[in-house]
Structures are given as C-alpha cells and as structure tokens.
Amino acid sequence: MTRTEFTEKLARLILRMRTEGEDPILDYVKRSEEEQWRLFQSGLSKCDGFRKKSTYQFGRAADIYFLDPGGSGSIGPPIKGHEYWHDVWEEMGGKDMIDWDRGYFEG
Numbered sequence: 001m002t003r004t005e006f007t008e009k010l011a012r013l014i015l016r017m018r019t020e021g022e023d024p025i026l027d028y029v030k031r032s033e034e035e036q037w038r039l040f041q042s043g044l045s046k047c048d049g050f051r052k053k054s055t056y057q058f059g060r061a062a063d064i065y066f067l068d069p070g071g072s073g074s075i076g077p078p079i080k081g082h083e084y085w086h087d088v089w090e091e092m093g094g095k096d097m098i099d100w101d102r103g104y105f106e107g
Contacts, residue, residue: 001093003059006107009092010062013105016088022078023067027103031056061106 001009010026017024031039036049036057047054055061064085068076078085086097086105095106 001060001107005093006060009089009094009107010105013085013089013092013094014064017064017078017085020080021069022080022085023069024078025065025067025075027063027065028056029062030059033057055106061104063103064105065103 014024014026031049031054033049036045036047036054039045040048045054046052047057049057065075066078068074069079082097082102086094086102089105090096093107098104
C-alpha cells in the first residue's frame with residue numbers, strides 16, 4: 001500500500017469510526033529518524049530508525065486511540081472493540097492487529 005493509499009484508507013476508517021459513534025484520536029502518523037531512535041532507546045520500538053526503519057517513517061502506519069465515551073477526556077477502549085475496528089481495517093486492505101499494540105494500524 002502506498003502512502004497515498006494509506007492516507008485515503010485511514011481517513012475513510014476514521015470517518016466510519018465517527019459515524020459509528022466512536023471518538024478516535026490520531027497519533028504518530030509520521031516519525032523522524034530521531035524520534036524513532038528515541039523510542040528505540042526507550043525500549044518502545046524494535047526499529048532504530050536508521051538501520052531498521054519503522055513503517056511510521058514511511059508514512060504507512062498510525063496509532064489510533066479512543067476517548068472515553070463518558071466525556072472525561074481520558075483514553076479508553078473503543079466502544080465496538082479493537083478487534084472490530086481491525087477487522088474493518090483488514091477488509092480495507094490493512095494489516096492484521098498486533099495484540100500487544102492494539103492502537104497500531106499499518107497499511
């Protein structure tokens with residue numbers, strides 16, 4: 001999936017989430033080498049950003065979090081569940097859900 005295709009599909013996914021009552025928040029759409037290195041050094045990524053590039057660096061991955069429906073402004077699970085939204089994403093041509101990083105969507 002190209003970066004343009006990823007952007008289009010991600011936009012459609014977020015619009016569908018909103019239509020179905022979710023409050024998605026988009027995060028980490030594009031990372032620099034330096035940001036990826038910082039995450040690698042912190043143990044939060046297996047990609048160092050230089051020798052091993054992350055899909056985020058190519059603009060083909062994003063994190064989607066969900067606001068708690070109670071209006072507290074805190075992050076919580078989606079109303080319909082992570083599995084539901086990843087099934088929708090896979091139908092759109094996206095990659096499978098990673099169990100340890102459920103907010104990660106990759107094209």
